[in-house]
Amino acid sequence: MNRRYLFLLIALLSTVILVSCxxxxxxxxxxxxxxxxxxxxRSVAWDFIQQxxxxxxxxxxxxxxxxxKILADDRYEILDPTVExxxxxxxxxxxxxxxxxxxxxILVDPKTKKVVGYMLGE
Numbered sequence: 001m002n003r004r005y006l007f008l009l010i011a012l013l014s015t016v017i018l019v020s021c022x023x024x025x026x027x028x029x030x031x032x033x034x035x036x037x038x039x040x041x042r043s044v045a046w047d048f049i050q051q052x053x054x055x056x057x058x059x060x061x062x063x064x065x066x067x068x069k070i071l072a073d074d075r076y077e078i079l080d081p082t083v084e085x086x087x088x089x090x091x092x093x094x095x096x097x098x099x100x101x102x103x104x105x106i107l108v109d110p111k112t113k114k115v116v117g118y119m120l121g122e
Contacts (some may be wrong), residue, residue, distance in 0.1 A: 003051060005031045007070055022073055038067045038089070039063070040113055041060075041067055041089050041091060041108050041110075041113065042062060042063060042065045042067065044092055044108050044114065044115060045062075045065065045091035045093075045106035045108055045115065046062040046065070046093070047097060048089075048106055048115040048118070048122065049062075049093065049103065049104070049106065052104075053081075054103055054104055054121075056094040056122065057095055057096060057101060057102060057103040058094065058095060058096065058098055058103040059093065059094040059095065059098045061094070062093060064094065065091050065092060065093045065094070066091070066092045067089050067090070067091050067092075068089070068090045068092070069087055069088075069089060069090075069110075070087070070088060070089075070090045070107075071085060071086065071087060072084055072085065072087075072088045072107055072117055073085065076105075076107055076117040076118065076119045077117055077118050077119065077120070078107075078116065078117040079115065079116055079117050079118075080109070080114075080116040080117070083107070083109055083116045083117070087110070088107045088109055088110065088117070089107065089109075089110055090105050090106070090107055090109060091105065091106045091107075091108060092105050095121070101120075101121050102121025102122050104118045104119055104120050104121050105118060105119045105121075106118050107119075
């Protein structure tokens with residue numbers, strides 16, 4: 001009878017350990033186009049796209065761009081070093097059909113509402 005309890009205890013502990021070690025990544029918050037409070041973020045990013053002549057790669061329906069909260073890291077070309085490692089908005093525009101090089105993702109500081117970085121499209 002002691003073996004039965006020992007086996008049950010080991011099985012229970014194994015289950016707890018497996019569940020607690022789950023490698024499920026944290027979900028990034030995706031802000032939908034219908035959230036009007038992020039219209040300014042999209043507009044700032046779109047202006048930056050146009051200033052750099054990248055708008056020919058993107059669908060002109062910039063209001064539907066995807067906005068996500070991310071951490072600014074070395075994957076991006078950071079224009080403002082004070083935001084490295086901090087949470088910023090990433091704005092992704094839909095590419096036009098058959099584009100060779102995709103539209104860059106634009107990073108916008110949530111406080112200043114200024115472009116602080118980008119990642120060139122592939």
